[in-house]
Amino acid sequence: MSLFEDSLALLTSNLTAAGLRLDPAMQARLRAIDGRSIAIKSSLPPIQLFIVVEGGTLGIRSSFAGKPNVAVSGSGLELANWLAAPHRIDNITIEGDETVLLEVTAALRAFDPDLLTPFTTLFGVAQTQNILGGAELAVSVIRSAAEGVGQAIEKTAAAQFVSREDTGALLDVLDDLRERIDRLAARIKAAEDPQQ
Numbered sequence: 001m002s003l004f005e006d007s008l009a010l011l012t013s014n015l016t017a018a019g020l021r022l023d024p025a026m027q028a029r030l031r032a033i034d035g036r037s038i039a040i041k042s043s044l045p046p047i048q049l050f051i052v053v054e055g056g057t058l059g060i061r062s063s064f065a066g067k068p069n070v071a072v073s074g075s076g077l078e079l080a081n082w083l084a085a086p087h088r089i090d091n092i093t094i095e096g097d098e099t100v101l102l103e104v105t106a107a108l109r110a111f112d113p114d115l116l117t118p119f120t121t122l123f124g125v126a127q128t129q130n131i132l133g134g135a136e137l138a139v140s141v142i143r144s145a146a147e148g149v150g151q152a153i154e155k156t157a158a159a160q161f162v163s164r165e166d167t168g169a170l171l172d173v174l175d176d177l178r179e180r181i182d183r184l185a186a187r188i189k190a191a192e193d194p195q196q
Helices: 003-021 024-032 076-084 098-109 116-123 125-160 164-192
Strands: 037-043 046-054 057-061 070-074 093-096
Touching: 003 024, 003 046, 003 057, 024 057, 024 098, 037 076, 037 098, 070 076, 070 098, 076 125, 093 098, 098 125, 116 125
Parallel strands: 037 070
Antiparallel strands: 037 046, 046 057, 070 093
């Protein structure tokens, strides 16, 4: 743990907590996946952060006592590229329960904060419109990154598992092969014993 990692974790955790307070439904979605954890490991620069879901919030930490459910690792640039275009998982390693990533990204995808009320109180109507334009853009970027991460995980999972259609086609081929083997066995038996 370095001072940089601790500071980065504190800053992102505080920003996340502030954003979550603006979307009460998000807290309920996160409570449903309470206890999940994700390790983000950058090899260059050497930084490790943990995303922990607890008590309806997302905590960003520089250290974690338990074993994370899933770990995503690569260089800082590769991780940034992955977040920007999650369908590309070049040189990114995902180890562990990928469904945890899907659960967290699904919760983030649905993030819909109510920024109008607190910003109008703080800045007035005119300034709020300008600020909300930028905030909505930031939220859409986060949502887009979450959707992309979810799609990338689904693609990697699909590459590791066989689809129902492929399984059905394989079973049909195996049934045909079994019938041919049975016919061939009957022919061989008939050829060996001509009296039947």
